Amino acid sequence: MPRTMFEKIWDAHVVRDEPGEVPMLYIDRHLTHEATSPQAFAGLRARKLPVHRPDSVVAVIDHNVPTVPGRRLIDVVDDQSVMCIETMEENARDFGVKLLDMNDADQGIVHVVGPELGLSLPGMTVVCGDSHTSTHGALGIFAVGIGTSEVEHVLATQCLLQQKPRTMNIVVDGVLAPGVTAKDIALAVIRKLGTDVGTHHVIEFSGSAVRSLTIEGRMTLCNMAIEAGARAGMVAPDDVTIEYVRGRRFAPSGELFELAAAQWKQLASDPGARFDAEHHLDVGELVPQVTWGTNPGMVADVTGTVPDPAAESDPATRAGLEQALEYMGLEPGQRIQDVGVDTVFIGSCTNSRLEDLRIAAGFAAGKRVAEGVRAIVVPGSMNVRRQAEEEGLADIFREAGFEWREAGCSMCIAMNGDRLAPGERCASTSNRNFEGRQGRGGRTHLVSPGTAAATAVAGRFADVRDL
Amino acid sequence: MEKFITHDGIAVPLARTNVNTDDIIPARFLKSVRRTGFGISLFANWRYLEDGSTPDPNFVLNQPGYEDASILVAGENFGCGSSREHAPWALREYGFRCIIAPGFADIFHNNCFNSSILPIVLASSEVDALLGSLEPGASTLHIDLPEQSVTTGDGSTFRFEIDPFKKNSVMEGLDNIGWSLSHKDEILAYEKRRRQEVPWLFP
Numbered sequence: 001m002p003r004t005m006f007e008k009i010w011d012a013h014v015v016r017d018e019p020g021e022v023p024m025l026y027i028d029r030h031l032t033h034e035a036t037s038p039q040a041f042a043g044l045r046a047r048k049l050p051v052h053r054p055d056s057v058v059a060v061i062d063h064n065v066p067t068v069p070g071r072r073l074i075d076v077v078d079d080q081s082v083m084c085i086e087t088m089e090e091n092a093r094d095f096g097v098k099l100l101d102m103n104d105a106d107q108g109i110v111h112v113v114g115p116e117l118g119l120s121l122p123g124m125t126v127v128c129g130d131s132h133t134s135t136h137g138a139l140g141i142f143a144v145g146i147g148t149s150e151v152e153h154v155l156a157t158q159c160l161l162q163q164k165p166r167t168m169n170i171v172v173d174g175v176l177a178p179g180v181t182a183k184d185i186a187l188a189v190i191r192k193l194g195t196d197v198g199t200h201h202v203i204e205f206s207g208s209a210v211r212s213l214t215i216e217g218r219m220t221l222c223n224m225a226i227e228a229g230a231r232a233g234m235v236a237p238d239d240v241t242i243e244y245v246r247g248r249r250f251a252p253s254g255e256l257f258e259l260a261a262a263q264w265k266q267l268a269s270d271p272g273a274r275f276d277a278e279h280h281l282d283v284g285e286l287v288p289q290v291t292w293g294t295n296p297g298m299v300a301d302v303t304g305t306v307p308d309p310a311a312e313s314d315p316a317t318r319a320g321l322e323q324a325l326e327y328m329g330l331e332p333g334q335r336i337q338d339v340g341v342d343t344v345f346i347g348s349c350t351n352s353r354l355e356d357l358r359i360a361a362g363f364a365a366g367k368r369v370a371e372g373v374r375a376i377v378v379p380g381s382m383n384v385r386r387q388a389e390e391e392g393l394a395d396i397f398r399e400a401g402f403e404w405r406e407a408g409c410s411m412c413i414a415m416n417g418d419r420l421a422p423g424e425r426c427a428s429t430s431n432r433n434f435e436g437r438q439g440r441g442g443r444t445h446l447v448s449p450g451t452a453a454a455t456a457v458a459g460r461f462a463d464v465r466d467l
Numbered sequence: 468m469e470k471f472i473t474h475d476g477i478a479v480p481l482a483r484t485n486v487n488t489d490d491i492i493p494a495r496f497l498k499s500v501r502r503t504g505f506g507i508s509l510f511a512n513w514r515y516l517e518d519g520s521t522p523d524p525n526f527v528l529n530q531p532g533y534e535d536a537s538i539l540v541a542g543e544n545f546g547c548g549s550s551r552e553h554a555p556w557a558l559r560e561y562g563f564r565c566i567i568a569p570g571f572a573d574i575f576h577n578n579c580f581n582s583s584i585l586p587i588v589l590a591s592s593e594v595d596a597l598l599g600s601l602e603p604g605a606s607t608l609h610i611d612l613p614e615q616s617v618t619t620g621d622g623s624t625f626r627f628e629i630d631p632f633k634k635n636s637v638m639e640g641l642d643n644i645g646w647s648l649s650h651k652d653e654i655l656a657y658e659k660r661r662r663q664e665v666p667w668l669f670p
Contacts, residue, residue, distance in 0.1 A: 015650075015657045020631055020632060024650065024653075028668050036550065036551060036552070038501075039501065039502045042500070042502075043644075049644075084498055121667070121668070124668065131550040145574050146574065147550055147552035147577060147578035147581060149582070149643075150578075150581065152644065153643055153644050156644050156648065157644065159647055159654060165573075195485055195547060196543065199544070199570060231573050250670075256666065256667050259667075263665070295485050295487075316542070320485075323483075414494055415495060415497065422517070432549075434487050434489045435489070436493050437489050440493065440495075
């Protein structure tokens with residue numbers, strides 16, 4: 001019986017699956033951070049339980065860290081953030097868990113660090129108390145975001161109780177035009193299929209356009225799968241995946257690597273495997289995408305206009321559009337390229353990897369950030385930061401007038417001192433344009449790193465294909 | 468865990484789709500290392516005016532008659548976005564025991580069960596009917612988990628589906644961790660076998 005990639009990984013991880021119960025799934029890698037884990041560790045203490053397999057857990061401090069250059073604990077935004085950081089340090093020490101603290105050379109955003117260090121490997125099950133855990137699926141991993149009670153459950157048992165999700169194949173074909181990237185594919189998918197198309201499903205991304213992406217591009221695509229409502233996003237491992245993993249610090253080496261790689265090559269969905277749902281998208285004509293509203297499905301072409309709610313026949317949908325436009329301070333029919341920005345944020349687990357910074361630097365080189373625009377670049381990890389400095393990307397950004405920051409979640413989530421003021425408009429490479437996400441009253445437009453950098457220079461949304 | 472068998476309460480309409488967990492509790496309020504203290508920040512950006520503490524009279528929870536609401540009726544895709552369990556913690560601490568919507572985001576749905584909130588999925592048309600009928604202070608719903616039904620004040624009854632394992636856990640107030648630990652021998656046997664099959668996952 002032909003099986004999908006997801007089914008192969010699922011079958012290999014089922015510990016117990018009895019009628020009338022929720023299946024018990026074994027977890028290979030548990031990544032954790034300071035914002036969603038304290039209550040879970042406190043629960044273990046209350047029950048007098050150890051962590052079942054401390055060697056499977058890696059803790060990172062990312063949501064609450066300041067990103068100001070040369071940061072120290074005194075730079076942390078408030079006492080409660082300090083408490084979150086210190087609690088993570090104490091929990092890692094007490095329970096024997098590896099910690100990448102604020103000053104660690106490998107510190108960074110949990111979803112950037114995991115693949116970068118070879119902590120996330122093809123064929124694994126990976127969990128983290130964070131919805132964007134779907135990012136790791138780019139390597140052929142079943143990677144799911146979980147709540148804090150589930151974090152405690154995995155710490156105590158190494159297992160997750162999980163109803164088996166349905167499968168969905170999103171086939172993306174076509175050759176991307178220059179300047180159009182994985183982020184534009186992700187936004188186009190959600191624009192076309194909606195923010196809840198993936199509910200109860202694991203999405204496998206396949207097709208020629210997906211195969212042609214680098215692993216970093218595939219991570220961006222899988223990262224945004226959660227914005228389509230999916231339980232997880234995945235891309236089948238291929239030679240590109242295996243070369244990406246080879247030589248990473250916590251990946252197997254030598255003969256063990258070759259043994260592992262041979263297994264990883266068997267993970268792809270079998271020919272004839274059946275998915276519960278299937279969608280097709282051709283990206284040959286795709287242009288850069290920009291969100292105009294307050295969810296990641298409210299998307300326009302960069303060459304397009306803000307929609308007119310009056311053209312919408314369904315009253316509930318019309319009210320939703322009106323509400324979004326009011327919050328965003330936009331007029332129906334306004335050209336996207338006429339909309340000016342106050343801030344540009346390049347960073348987050350969606351778009352803060354080296355490839356993203358290279359693309360952005362390409363549009364910043366020899367240019368200046370427009371007058372009155374604040375532009376910040378926040379690398380996803382300290383390793384990305386170092387490499388970007390060695391390659392000269394940091395100099396390009398600084399000379400163009402961008403701020404060059406330390407690694408962290410930064411303005412994606414606004415817990416750490418980096419945030420928008422009420423009414424401020426931002427071109428952001430992050431993943432969520434929800435009301436208040438980047439700071440109360442802040443107005444977020446999701447874009448690719450190239451569009452973000454070009455927009456910083458123009459002071460308004462720019463079409464990278466014109467440059 | 469609190470048990471849930473039946474519940475009678477005032478229902479409040481939140482006629483929005485895609486209510487996300489940043490709406491339910493903005494990230495700036497997540498910084499407590501405890502499980503409590505989040506109720507005051509529930510829907511903070513909608514519930515309070517710019518000063519962050521004066522109730523906004525336009526927001527439904529602040530309208531007379533809904534002070535003691537314990538059932539929330541909302542639109543499609545409720546609880547999307549961040550995995551933060553602080554969202555159901557805030558809803559529970561405010562006083563909600565049950566949320567009715569045409570659909571929930573998966574992580575939020577799981578979190579509700581772990582936070583003593585019953586999420587109920589009804590058909591879109593049924594939720595629309597409920598949303599349209601709710602009057603401040605007057606609309607009490609009766610939730611019966613064993614019967615899997617929601618009954619309105621005028622006697623209309625809507626049936627809902629729920630996973631039998633979860634239903635039993637909620638009704639008994641059972642703890643998932645205790646249940647899983649009772650199968651520890653199976654977990655250890657699995658690990659022993661996997662150490663042979665995929666040694667690189669057990670360094």
